[in-house]
Amino acid sequence: MNEGTPAIIAEGLTKRFQSFTAVDRLDLRIDRGEIIGFIGPNGAGKSTTIRMLCGLLRPSAGRASVAGFDVEHEPESVREHIGYMSQKFSLYGDLTVRENLRFFGGIYRVPRQQFAERMRFAVAMAGLQGREDALVRTLAGGWKQRLALGCAILHRPPILFLDEPTSGVEPEARRRFWDLIHDLAAEGVTILVSTHYMDEAEYCNRIALIDRGRLVAMGTPGELRGHRLGGDLFEIACAPLGAAVQLLSGTPGVVEAAIFGDKLHVVLGAGGTSAADLPRLLTAHGIEARLPRPISPNLEDVFVQLVSGKQEERAAP
């Protein structure tokens, strides 16, 4: 891999399963050492994209290269340069921690003189010192995930694909996992990680928002938060929420109204309804409402906005 070439390039990458298009003309350009977050709901096409980039699925159209190798025509060269953690836990449960590491060390041909050191590192990273001889199926979720990461990086791959590595892992373990990812990125490893936890997006250098197979937006968390909403964001406590969304969605000046937990997030454009008008408007329609509070948008707001914008675009003739 040359210094200048991006770690991952995708151009018009498409995957169709019969009539269903899982990934639709995806373009990506990811530089070395970046942490890229693939964010999107379940079924958005994140896993399918990662599997194509690892050479596990054949693209229906378009092309992609990883570490400078074409994923369709040089999959073996791609595999020499990547580490992959699939969505489903995929180490051997009937083998011990040490046996799993030995196995992947052998498969990746980790030089023998370096193997002991790397295994120590992986065990320490997973926090499994003293449990090297435990069967992997007896480990709790967080340890399993960190061990899987340890196995995936035994051969020091320059590019790492992590497919929802933190799903089903408790928050503390998730935070530790992200620390490891940052350590690896600091060493120059390119990491593409998918997640459906919006809060994890903040840990990434750049985010690719994916919905229904399409790349909806890509940028740093700051960029995406900054100028995507098309207005100011307010939070308002009201009840019932459903009726409030219905009412506000048709009100001039309201760019977006969406339920967030037990409150409503409303984006107000310039001119039209002002924040001060909202409670009056709502109570006039029999909806209980408190005073709105200006908030800074999080990525979930952005995502909702982008996805609903897309839907209108598609619905338009």
Place this chain on the structure above:
Amino acid sequence: MNARRLFALAYKETLQIWRDPRSLAIALLMPLMQMAMLGYGVSLDIKHVPLCVYDQENSQQSRALVDRFVSSGWFSISRTLGRQAAIRDAMDRGECIAALVIPVDFSRQLATTGSASVQAIFDATDVNTTNIALGYAEGAVAQANAQIAAQWAAAHGIKPSLVGQVDLRPSTWFNETLDSRNFIIPGVVAVILALVGAQLTSLTISREWERGTMEQLISTPVTALEVMLGKLIPYFVIGLVDAGFCLVSAVYWFGVPFRGGIGTLFTTTALFIIVVLGIGYLISVRIRSQLGASQIALLVTMLPTTLLSGYTFPIDQMPAPIQALTLVVYPRYYVTILRAIFLKGSGLTDLWVPLLGLTVYAVAIIWLAARAFRKRLD
């Protein structure tokens, strides 16, 4: 192909077999149980055919004839009857397969004319058994005839040797005692190796799909050939151990004579194991569930080995189209080879025809198996 990766795969597979009760049971218990069941259970010899006797005369001569039937060990008297109608009842109740009726004037006829008739009745629902029992009955009567003729000739002052007759002196080679067990046990060994071998490898790839470990494995630079060999090598060793167990118990437990060379036995057995392991592996690659793969493995090994290999049903007695079909049934070659090695002591050069069949099979299966595995999810 890389030796280090191959070793890593083979070692991992060995650990998994060791820790999987199901695989261990198939590898070690199944041969033991099948050897006992098939070895003891399958015999084509028919001894002690239950016989009902209705001896109307009950003379010294009539009793001597009945003794001929019994003393050979071929027949056992299950009941002595007092009337003709009882024969039907006895057969209906399954108390006898054959009935012998000796007429009331048996010894008188013999004394005056030198010949007499007896009636033998057979329950022919089981044609095979009836045919064999009929043969035994004719044998018993022939022996009695010889004696009667000799006595009759002596009584009339004729030298028995002057009575013209052709004397057949049969000599049975290779299975001198005509024990069907010697013929069947080598076939049993082939059946067991085919079943066990294909069962074991049918689980190996499907297990990785089912447990989700395959996706990780195929994301590594491992090659399809390495996966195949890494998985087959441990099972090959198990196959040889099972073969050793079966063959040793055939000789020392069931007493089948072993007249061939160990080298010939090892070479041909290794070849057969490669074929069955390859078939199981091929199924495992195609069928992604362990249950499905193991069912299909059972089907494609059980039917041809038991029905078309010549293990119990002789191939040269089958209709021509079925005989042609057996040419693609791999166990027939090994059954032929095993019988020849055990009973005739044949060497590799004598066996070149079935050996060629087996070799072609092994090469074809391994070639297909090596190409079948794709490192793709779609």
